[in-house]
Amino acid sequence: MTARYASDPSQTRGRLVAEEESAFRSPFQRDRDRIIHSSAFRRLKHKTQVFVEHEGDYFRTRLTHSIEVAQVARTVSGALGLNGELTEAVALAHDLGHTPFGHAGEDTLDALMAPYGGFDHNAQALxxxxxLERHYAEFDGLNLTWETLEGIAKHNGPVAGPLPYALAEYNARHDLELHTHANAEAQVAALSDDIAYNNHDLHDGLRAGLFDDDEIAALPIVGACYQEVDRLYPGLDASRRRHEALRRVFGVMVGDVIEHSRAELARAAPQSAAEVRHLGRAVIRFSPGLWGDLQQIRKFLFARMYRAPSVNAMREEVHGVVSDLFPFYLDQPHYLPQEWRDDVARAADKTALARLVSDYIAGMTDRFALEQHGRLLGGPGGPGERGRD
Incomplete structure (x- = not known):
């Protein structure tokens, strides 16, 4: 049953460029489908989540992460009576703006872009x-509905203070009401992101040998799940034991956000999606107790995984790749592909040119960035380097 506070596709605020709607698909379904068919979505398969793509076939990439986020989001959305198509659209689009090499690449590009307005992956997704997607005859981009765009822009909450240039630029011509919270569907997508990465980063860290089962069994939530598996399946082999425990961790997080959000929604009693935006607080939330547990898990992952010596060594390598490519293209934009050169010719000043270079580098996959660095600058991935595939 659809809740009163769910986003109603028949009441969408529409698209920036008016289109005749489909006879077979709702506006939010079309948004989701356009995201899935976009070039940027396909490139996520070769973009880092934590481990750079060539480090192993089984580690998550931005694409598999986004699919996992969408799966969690559909479950939570359905349990709360929200619009599943809008929830899935925001979940699938939330990481489209990530650079190659994950947060290491983003931090480097943000520093390089500091004189030109900075870089933010959420703004870049918008x-x-x-x-930047240029496939349709009548418009640039995907011409998504207002509700999907606001979800991409502010699924993590209202956007205050100096806006990233990409967000400010678009909002000036299409007001996304950045001072308010997003629709409940986008809020679900945001917490589904937390659920997905907290779970799969534990799994990937174990696979990489950065820590072991006994160490994470000392963490809140995780320890109780291992104990339950040991009680139900004594003597289970290590691989199955690990999988059974972590799937229970997943279930605990999903169950908590559903039950606590139900209570929050009942307390707030919003009568429409518009009321959700103006409550002044998020209504899709973890319980305080579980949120505290997640902070301990995140602290562990930060120390033992995100800043592990092997991960730091790779961070240094990819920092060098992005740090070299940016000034190279900025000083020699004729090395950009032909389809980018018309935009280069129209660039009014160095800031406009820097933003084009930033767009180009941000769109690269890990492997392409390494290949370009090797080809143009003779660094990793260049002639004589061992193949990275």
Whole structure:
């Protein structure tokens, strides 16, 4: 049953460029489908989540992470009576703006872009779906509905203070009401992101040998799940034991956000999606107790995984790749592909050119960035380097 506070596709605020709607698909379903068919979505398969793509076939990439987020989001959305198509659209689009090499690449590009307005992956995702995807005859971007765009822009909450240039630029011509919270569907997508990465980063860290089962069994939530598996399946082999425990961790997080959000929604009693935006607080939330447990898990992952010596060594390598490519293209933009050169010719100043270079580098996959660095600058991935596939 659809809740009163769910986003109603028949009441969408529409698209920036008016289109005749489909006879077979709702506006939010079309948004989701356009995201799945976009070039940026396909490139996520070769973009880092934590481990750079060539480090192993079984580690998550931005694509598999986004699919996992969408799966969690559909479950939570359905349990709360929300619109599943809008929830899935935001979940699948939330990481489209990530650079190659994950957060290491983003931090480097943000520092390089500091004189030109900085770089933010959420703002870049909006730029991709409103400008950089250029496949349709009548418009740039994907021409998504207002509700999907606001979800991409502010699924983590209202956007205050100096806006990233990509967000400010678009919002000036299409007001996304950045001072308010997003629809409940986008809030679900945001917490589903937390659920997915907290779970799969434990799994990937174990696979990489950065820590072992006994160490994570000392963490809140995780320890109780291992104990339950040992009680139900004594003597289970290590691989199955691990999988059974971590799937229970997943279930604990999903169950908590559903039950606590139900209570929050009942307390707030919003009568429409518009009321959700103006409550002044998020209504899709973890319980305080579980949120505290997640902070301990995150602290462990930060120390033992995100800043592990092997991960730090790779961070240094990819920092060098992005740090070299940016000034190279900025000083010699004729090395950009032909389809980018018309935009280069129209660039009014160095800031506009820097933003084009930033767009180009941000769109690269890990392997392409390494290949370009090797070809143009003779660094990792260049002639004589061992193949990285």
């Amino acid at each position: 730029r991709i779906v409103t400008t």
